[in-house]
Amino acid sequence: MKIAVCVKQVVSREWQLRVDESNTWIRDQDASYELNEPDAYALEEALRLKERHGGEVVVCSAGPARVSQVVREALARGADRALLVEDDRLVGADAFATASALAAALKDERCDLVLTGLQSDDSGFAQTGVVLAETLGLPHATIIMEVQVADGALRVKRELEGGWFQWIAMPMPAVLTIQSGINQLRYATLKGIMAAKKKDVKKVAAPDLAPQHEIVRLYFPEKAKATRLIDGAPADAAKELVRLLRDEARVIS
């Protein structure tokens, strides 16, 4: 089975966000980056499917040159090779532009399965995987928490709201968007990191990208609710909080 996994590089959670001079994107020159969290779960699921059914795992990422970092990480965790659509215009690109870049890399690969994360931590479109499915002419299912493959067909467990689930059956090839928590992640070993250095990373040219949206202004939201912030050293702040909860809010005795 040939499985592609789309992985996005996003600014790391610990990095302090700042808005750039244009007020349309973040000041990311000195940012630290990481693998988008659901994509790590998608990669892990692909590696497990390969262990069960044999085949190959191909990672695919679109973005500026720096995204080779997450590609290397995916290779170190066990992916076999990589496709990289390198183009600076992909920074902050909308889901259609991103999906067409990914489709350009994947269209001739004839994968049995394409996995993406359900949503990116930076743009948060929750679209790219589904648009990619439509672009490639493949069926899809989203927010997936279990993948079963038998006789060339798929049965996947889709998460619904509030603790409900649903099984969906589908032919392959197909695109699935993977939810965090579908499996337990493995991390790269030293051996994996060494092996990754020899793995093939193929660069693919980005197609023409017609933007579907324009960010006019990016900003920290104005606070709508007045939170009573308690200052001071931890011990003093703690005492004051306990007093407020007891005497004013009356939610503890």
Place this chain on the structure above:
Amino acid sequence: MILVIAEHLEGKLNRASWEAVAAAQQTGEPVKIAALGAAVAGVAAELAAADAAEVIVVEHPALAAYTADGYVQALAALVTAEAPAAVFLPHTYQTRDFAPALAARLGRALLTDCLGVKADGGGRLFVRPMFQGKLHADVRPLGPSPHLVTFQIGAYRADAAARGAAPAPVRTIAGAVDPAAVRQKAEAPFQEAKQAVDLSQAERIVSIGRGIKGQEHIQVAEKLAAALGAELAASRPICDAGWLPMERQIGSSGQTVAPKLYVALGISGAIQHLVGMKGSQVIVAINKDPDAPIFEVADFGIVGDLFEVVPALVAALNG
């Protein structure tokens, strides 16, 4: 005209549909509401109470159970025939499943998870969260209309949807669905085995997020829970990592709670978490990031390191 796509599960209308209706009405444009299914007369009658130009029922046996392919086919035909100025939807899990494919098939822009609408000359800007809600963006959709827009759950109030003086006319049309082209086969929705912990009854909850750093630190929060007489709960990443069982997860894919006191430790306050706890009577947030969105819903907050603040709190409570 703005076309709102309503959502229902087996004949029960999803309340978020009213939120999308409210968003559409507030633009000042005429509103039509569509509902898809095999037998949705009840849903249509409910929707007809809205102040709307029309309720359109799109019926086809292949739409009896939701599938992405069925919905995309039927809605692509409907949107093409109605030619609305925009299509509004609630940002539910179901919308996430079909709307991007619908937009791609129509070749139209889709803006997701929007919080509001702003005037932009003759057009509109849509406010959407980015970077996990830490930043907001005013976004202009590009390309030909109709643009598709989904609204975050809770961004508009369902009870703000205006009701009409008389029921809106209901028109039923045959859904343009080729059942042979529906590739997904959906089985009936189910819930996992009954949960052992029912957090919805808890009076006080101490909830931990990724700020707790490691499973070995959970005892820090447990001590606070013991001192407060509270149940322990968590954000999704904690349960994903297996540090606490899934049944203690709060949020859109976990439990919804409304205790007297909810203490969020090292939780950023992503919308999927907030929907599960923002109805709590008093919310306390302890987070080292003053810009964390959790402070948007907190009544009391301490900006600081939970590993310093929580032991101090335990001491203050026990002292």
